[in-house]
Amino acid sequence: MVSTLITHVPSTTLHLLASAFIMYAFFGKKEYTMKQRALIMSLGFIVLIPDVPKFLGTTALHSLISLPFLSLLLAFLIQKWTKTKYWYSLLATFTTFMAGALLIDWIGNGSRLFSPLLNKNYAFTLLKHELLLILLLTAVLLIVLKTSNKVILTTGLLVALSFLSLKAYGKLELQSYLRNQVQSAPIEWIDVKPHGLLGSNWEFVVMAEDKKIRGTASLLGNDVKVTSRFQ
DSSP: OHHHHHHTHHHHHHHHHHHHHHHHHHHOOTTOOHHHHHHHHHGGGGGGGGGGGGGGTOOTTSSTTTHHHHHHHHHHHHHHHHTOOHHHHHHHHHHIIIIIIIIHHHTTTOBOTTTTTOOOOBOOOOOSOTHHHHHHHHHHHHHHHHHOOHHHHHHHHHHHHHHHHHHHHHHHHHHHHHHHHOOSSOOOEEEEEEESTTSOEEEEEEEETTEEEEEEEOTTSOSOEEEEEEO
């Protein structure tokens, strides 16, 4: 289990950072000491619990079907730690799972959202090398941990969301451009994924009957370059 987590350090780190922010947004208080703020942020560890069954070969706990029930159970633990009302702890727990776990997976390698009923993997890949986001969120976390400034927290999250929104726009624009360009044959599928060390560009593959086209594009989906064609 430990070796698997180490292999997925960037993704695991991103899950933990996002969940720490969510927990602090719900339960952090300005008068808390640094130790108390760290304890609140550490509650974000619950985001790793749905991944435990993966080591047994199943994603049963990592879906839209099972996470609400898991939230109902773990909310009791969060309530005990934070001394808040159960409904508030439940909301924090559910938000942590939806945003800190499923959303990040969906914009990463994908997630089996309806497991165990369906085994299909759903993905809208925006992240490949999460280094840029990890550095940003780590810097924000350290500042918030030291200053208890929720304005910094909000600003950091807005910057991260703006960056992801920009990538989503660029991906959709590129997909639209590729559909318009390949009109001679029905398109079977288009695969667009982040490219480069920081994932700030795109690489794509278009399959259309007997044609296979590979290429790259800039962040906003322009400056498209075809690198290879196969027929």
